[in-house]
Amino acid sequence: MPIALETFFLDPAFEGTLQQQIQQMVAGGILSGRFRPGEKLPSSRKLATHLGVSRITVTLAYNELMADDYLSSAGRSGYFVSENAPEPPQLSPRSSSDTVDWTRAIGNRFSGNLQIEKPLDWRKYKYPFIYGQVDPSLFDRQNWRLCAVRALGQRDFDSLTADQVDRDDPQLLEFIARNTLPRRGILAKPEEILITVGAQNALWLAAQVLLTQRRTAAHENPCYPGLRSILHQSRCHRIEIPVDGDGLPPNLVPPETDVVFTTPSHQCPTASTMPISRRKELLRRASEDDFLIVEDDYEFEMSFLKPPSPALKSLDDDGRVIYVGSFSKSLFPGLRLGYLVGPEPFIREARALRSAVLRHPPGHMQRTAAYFLSLGHYDALVRRLRNAFHDRRRIMDSAFAEYGLTVAGAGAFGGSSYWMRAPDGVDTKELGDRLRHRSVLIEPGAAFCESTSREYKHYRLAYSSIGAAQITPGVALIAAEIEQMLR
Template identity: 70%
Template sequence: MAISEETFFLPPDAEGTLQNQIQQLVAEAILSGRFRAGEKMPSSRKLATHLGVSRITVTLAYTELLADDYLTSRGRSGYYISTNAPQPPKFPIMPREDKVDWVRAIGQKFSGGVTLTKPSDWGSYKYPFIYGQADETLFDRSNWRLCALQALGSKDYDALTSDYFDRDDPKLIEFILRHTLPRRGIRAEPDEVLVTMGAQNALWLTANVLLNQRRTAALENPCYPSLRDILTQSRCQVASVAVDAAGLPPDALPSDVDVVFTTPSHQCPTATTMPLERRRTLLTRAAEKDFLIVEDDYEFEMSFLKAPSPALKSLDREGRVIYVGSFSKSLFPGLRLGYLVGSKPFIREARALRSTVLRHPPGHIQRTAAYFLSLGHYDALIRRMGTEFHARRLAMEEAFAQNGLTVAGQGAFGGSSFWMRAPANVDAEQVAERLRSKGVLIEPGRPFFTQQDAPKNYYRLAYSSLPVRKIAEGVALIASEMRP
């Protein structure tokens, strides 16, 4: 029996190349049982004419399906569904009625908190002032692709396919030790570094190694919302410490604190930079009170105004600072690649915990990143981003001045966002909802605060994915809605 070309349709919102879309259509039809072994496929000419694509596109799709044994070729007769193609399940799919009382069955809840939300279609908005999204006009796709292909080569077969168990790619570790950490004034040995699935995974590992129900953790207010959730889930005692114009004030820390979490280079979300003298004071207080410090240095690469202050870890002489770094902010958020730097006993426990949860980040991703970093593409990207972010920052500041918006916090060395304050009677969440209908995305500030009665008039504006030409108009729209 011949399969009609009229059974094929390319959805307008489908992803991937046309060749991949055709391959997917055929494979899904076989796996679902619609196409059966021995049935003849439409000719490449007929299918190409029906779909409105080139004949070579269909031919290439058929060739790939032939290589994967979904199709078979019979001389000049054409292509047929292979007898070796995967078969759909033979057993009937029975209806299911869920009778589990999940309210009682769930032992610990992880959902329901006040958290940040980012629309999956953020790129379709004309003015996306949201944080942490990559700008495709700046990212070096070509060289990243070449590095990924290099990591797929036979020379790197072991890096691609091996189970590292609890270890990491030695090439990536070497780059972090010899290039990344020295730029922050940090010296470390290989067994003092652990690769993680981004900074958030690093914070989770750290909290679970260091904290329990009898210990107290201090975090900044406002703070990184996911860190607040991590500490809540760890069931430790949590002390919230309000930040000021210089970041976390050491004198405000509770006397019984065990672990302090801080973002000194670019406080999240205010972007405030902790002065060097306060950093020294914090380290002195840690030595006096015998507590540890977790330094989240998530955005140090974005210091384009002037050289960044020394990392807390670089000033630490007693091994009290655990350093969290990330490549996800400077490369792209979907990379999910970060690292921990700490004393050997701590890294040993964090490594053991990581191995029980996810063993290690994918070897191919680690090796691709190692090539991209070591071949100089990363540094070129950082310079390009710094130049563009500087121009965007100046455009933002000019637009704020013209429209009377109030900046509540900004980084002294750069960064990619501003922490804003609206008039006291303005609800930023309501404003954000109204702005979405105008193609504008902003981040309301309430999820960043630790208290229930958090102020509603704060919001964050980021410029990592917004070109200069759109900033003035976008800020003007925000200002028109922020007026009480």
């Protein structure tokens, strides 16, 4: 890689000749690690013009550096950092905050919340029972690539390059309005839909628009860790509602609640499904006590055991439900593409907030997704995922029965994970740490629970990222480790 001309500049306060200063600039770049072996330096002519010095001055400096083995030359190809150049010393990076008291300078704190650990090298593990990562053997790379190339064409030039300010891709909005939402019993106009950077961004927008420091939000416990962080950052009053086998109990929602956040179709992380009767009761309570509901309807596409229950929003006659959907789980998590559905006044404010923060999700990604969805590739991918997950779930059930692992929660219509319970006396955080040494990844349950009631007896096992052949031996290793800890 060539070293940019702009890297070099003369210091008027330098005490010494121009040749010495150029030598020091190059040697200093090498010793600091900014210039690396094999990288090409600017030609003597270009550097001389850039610095406003004579070419012979640069040439002499380069020759001195070659004599000291900092540089090498390759015929007419130019000058390069020598492979034998001195290696940069291993020094601690210089801190630029020595005189700043950051404990006082930071006005708001966003770190420190316990999150789900997803190792970047998870593919190196033989038994990755982790949630939400894409299985490369199932993803339709070829058609996604074709859609991405099509979105780069002249016809779609404006969607790729234009600053859409606060607008979304009309083709993507049309597909969501005419295909995705009706499958959940929801009818919405484009003005009632907002594209977001994944479901977490949608939840953040909803919290920012609906909550203040004086308002109260109720949420499930355990719940998605990202939601807890969002509500903590909003500085609203928070009330945690313990879930049971049917999800969030409406009778436990306090009357002073302003907004309820829930995952009724596939509770995160217990995978329980809220019955229709309970959904109607929650809507009745919302009408009586005048609160709103934010419904995160993730994973409804993964219904391979039986059809999913109607979305909470499809039962809503009062316009009290804000609906959150996402393509990140069914396509791939790196896509970061979701959507909000709600009444126009709410969407108008959420759109204005999104515009102030990030304007809009990348146009090329929106148009590529629109093509992938509208050409039928998405439905084909979902069918492939359902079939694979159905087979993997059957193997998981057999392995649990064979090795005696306890399931605490499983999706009634499918999904891609189980909520597990370890025997008394087994700390699942320690279990996860020990299993890593055996090339097994699990998700300890503490991250999903409120810190004041955090427990370590649950863990999540997902089958979206692990091959069918690895499931049974992986479960066997988990069971063996639990038995070892009990001893």
